[in-house]
Amino acid sequence: MTRMPRRSVALAAAVAVLATACSAGGGAPKPKQIATGYTATPQQTGAPKDGGTITVALTPGLSPNYIYPYPPAAANGTVIGRGQMWRSLYRPSGEGDQVADAELSLAEPPAFSPDRKTVTIKMKDYKWSTGTPVTADDVVFSLALLKAALKESPANWSFYTPGQFPDGVSAEATAPDTLTLKLETAYNPSYLLSMLTLLYVMPSAEWNIAETGGEHLDFKDPKNAKAIYNYLTEQSAEQSTFATNPLWQVVNGPYKLKSFDPTTGSFSLVPNENYSGPGDSRLDQVDFKAFTSAAAVLNQFKAGTLTVGTLDSSYVTQIDELKAKGYSVYGAPAPARFDALTINFANTVDNFDKVIAQPYVRQALQRLIDQNGYIASRGIYNGAGSPNYSTAGSGSPYPPAFGDTPPYPYDPAAAEKLLTGNGWKVVPNGVTTCENPGTGAGQCGAGIEKGQKISFTLASANTPAYVGARDVAFSSAAKKLGIEVKIVTKALNYMYANYGNTFAPATKNEWAMQDFGPLYLAAGYPSSNTVFNADGSFNLGSYRNAEVDKLINESTFGADEKTLSAEVTRLAEDLPVLFFPTPHTLVVVKDTLSGPQSSFNALLSYLYSPEQWYFHS
Template sequence: MSQVPRRRGRLLLALATAGVLFITGCTASGAPVDATSYKDLPAESGTPIDGGVVTIALTPGLTPNYIYPYPPAATGGTVIGYDLMWRALYRTSLEGEPFDAATSLAEEPVISDDGHTATIALKDHSWSNGKPVTADDVVFTFDLLKAAIAESPANWAFYTPGQFPDGVTVTAADARTAVFSFEKPYNPSYLVSLLQLLYIMPSADWSIAATGGRVLDYTQPENATAIYHYLTGQSEDQSTFVTNPLWQIVNGPYQLSAFEPTTGSFSLTPNKKYSGPGDSRIERVDFKAFTSPSAVYNQFAAGELTTGRLDASFASKIGDLRKKGYNVYGAPSPARFDGLVINFDNKVDNFDKIIGQLYIRQAMQHLIDQPGYIKSRGIHSGTATANYSTGGLNSAYPPEFGEKATYPYDVKAAEKLLTDHGWKVDAEKGTTCVRPGTGDDQCGEGIPKGQKITFTIASANDPAFVGARDLAFVSQLKKVGIDAKVVTKSLNYMYENYGNSYAPDNADKWAMQDFGAFVQTSYPTSNNAFNTGGSFNLGSYSNPEADKLIEASTFGADPKALSAEVTMLSKDLPVLFFPTPDNLIVWKKDLSGPPSTFRSMLKFVYSPEQWYFTGKQK
């Protein structure tokens, strides 16, 4: 596998664990679920007691195998509880704020008038060995990130050449003040989203290139590279994750106390020096690895799990779980949209010319029955929410049309768009261009007379609802004489072969693809995904207006820039929109804490230091 496809796969996993992955699951069974049965988030309740062990189900397939916060691409590493041991400058919030102020290491950045400087004041936090968290630690982390990228651009899944950390320098103005300087100013909100990915590491103890070695000046690139090699080398020995003193120096609420290399299960105990919110009443937190969603459900049914995510295929069991003493809460993952990716560079049967016409994409979106897919027992069985925007649902940066359908399901509207633009619609023999040309009532540039619309959709083999919705879409296309067929592929195969930005020679081998979800940071700009030449612009979408709006949302200062970008893209359809599956969070009723800490599990953000049991524990 080449480095770039591997990087794309790592991006999806990284976004999942930081806040960005599609649900792994099976086809839903049973009668459609009433979504109102799980939409209410229970209030905090009960009298806290000390002690108890919380057992959390890891999502099947997301088993950790690495401990250094920035694993090299070659390792395919998934980091153990990184957010609970090493906090970023800013922590993700699901409460409509740019970041969670209470659990972040720093105060809100102060941006200079010209946008070239961001001054960041650190809060009073300490490392588990009692040393203070300082601005030098921020500089150290940044310099090691740059060393990783210099080794290989694939070593940081969020890196795009020419963007952060390129053109950025970080200095320590004093012990508690870090100053970021930018050659090109960033939009402040976008900057905060980037700094949510900067997990701070201890400069006083980790700036060595050998065990027991002398402390090095990490601001020198050659030293930063040597330190990076040492730390990543240490992280490859899973048998020493608990015993290696390096990994016991943390600034988050927990330290690693046990790790099972064969399964990826691990345990955490409280960091007694942690000064963030929460009383850390829980004695220990066990993260348990699983190989399948059914295994997770069986453990919930047996009462062996305290909390975790329930696969939507078991939504019909919500009532049973409540009888067994569990709360269940569900909602769409924030900053997620499910899109059928369009390949604008596929020339087979003039697909590029056809799909380049906006009216064609509008007609196809009119053929996606989102409400029907949500209700369907074969697709979502009631456990999804309609979405029509690249910003996702309940976004702080909504499109101007809100959450309404820009192109609602309407077969007649789709047919009219085709006939109004020079096509003869024939559901039996296939729809044909009868008025070629570039006029308003003609088929469009490069589409010859007699042209039919035919193409292939590459569909991921997991989760199962992906294939089900693709087949449903194909059946709707046939109603207006469009001939499409679904070809099922593994996710790994699609990651390696279906992306024009990294596999351009395969552009004519796929016309559309459905790999699940786009899951983004808390600032859901489409930078890199839909700008011309973007590193993750899989289908070669290109629109000068989109480029301008993405540039403004990424580097401009207008707080409304992202909403303008989302509005334009959602109308122009660089992808076709499917419903967003709901995530289901389950936890025992005798476990409580701030409701926001359970809502944050929608994006794999855990805060057990703020939880407590309310009854007698074993």
């Protein structure tokens, strides 16, 4: 699970947007009309031309600041072109029913022994930019460095849970093109594959040094692996040398770094002439341009200076104008994505931990979220969204058992009944308080005293625009039931660095809920391992449920993939987070650019494959 590596709208401004949305009239398009304004992913077309430069808009507010594929936690790093310069062993899929993209992966699909404790992986014929083959030893090297990073700090990889991958995993190159993994604990094959999509393969022959010009070390020795890791991360801290350091010019992906601007985070890539994977690399250059706001991105689209990027849903009414300027616009929910209010079960301000521990309180709050209304509102989703009530996201092959009938749909009257039926005196637009304390039927619950109010802080990200708008709508609905939701707008990067109990426990009382936009699980196998299990490294809000832990263990380690649906269902019922609708990723592409339809569909998940693209007349 990841928060997108993309992390202050004034509250008054957001309220004004909502007010305008409710009163809009005249000839303004209705949300249903807007939603039909973008169509399916464009099909491949045109005779390819060689050459040309494309400009890709980076997500506003999140510029890259790191180049080594595994930034340590202290760096709070966003990595440059990780998928373009260094490929993971298995390329993540942009399709909801697939974990990995078989065509773009560095290896053939893994073969499992009957007990699932031995995994044999055959490497494909890929080459480094030096012309030498990408070997099984390179994968062993990469795993050794990942383990070295985790030994220094478990926080150095956000997908890590102690005792799980890569713990208990030994890797051996049984032949130059054959990797054998030995597992102390058997994993579900799809779950292990999802982990291997996160294992970036690095050059063992060039990077196995601990100082510039130093001797080449045996990386299988943990002491040497630690020294190598420390050296590489130190080198990666020198942003001014990203494009000139020989280390970073050794790549296995389709591109090499040409230039990097430390001031803005913009960078340029040029083809790796020795790349041997799919794609003709017809383009001369790919420029990734950093932005500070969604409005700036829109203006550059209108000026015609951008080739590829995403459009903030607040500008969905601009689609027709962009089409007139020669762009295709398409959108849908990204696979395995869900948007939610993350709950901090450890926050003690105003006794929040005791209040939110009550399932009926969470159920009441979920019933205040008008998913269809948010989608329809021109001030929130502007028609560009889909309802969602589970961690599996839209179109998952592991859907919740309730299907399209959510357990807690929007119903303010039902929310009020949940509170009054459990000992609260509801004062609409006032202060709702516990009137009947205790742990019996019809009482407020453990640790909640008479007179207790429901009041908490919601940290709201300053981008994208729909985040602030939906948080204001939720706060307004809560106020009608006498619940105080205090919105504090924060920069996305600040939230990424400071709001997570697993890595920043000292700030646990600064936020009771937070909304940082999307969360992503692995496409094709959206397990919540590391996210909602009690000891998960990405369990930001200290959620704990023994039944959920058991289900997550079954979906992670068991052979039956169907248990994942049970996990998804139970999480939806217990509400470790409050679910929002999923915004559609709106992708904008110049009509003169084309390539395989799958490569553009992957942009919905921010997976770039420009080596497959070309200009045409």
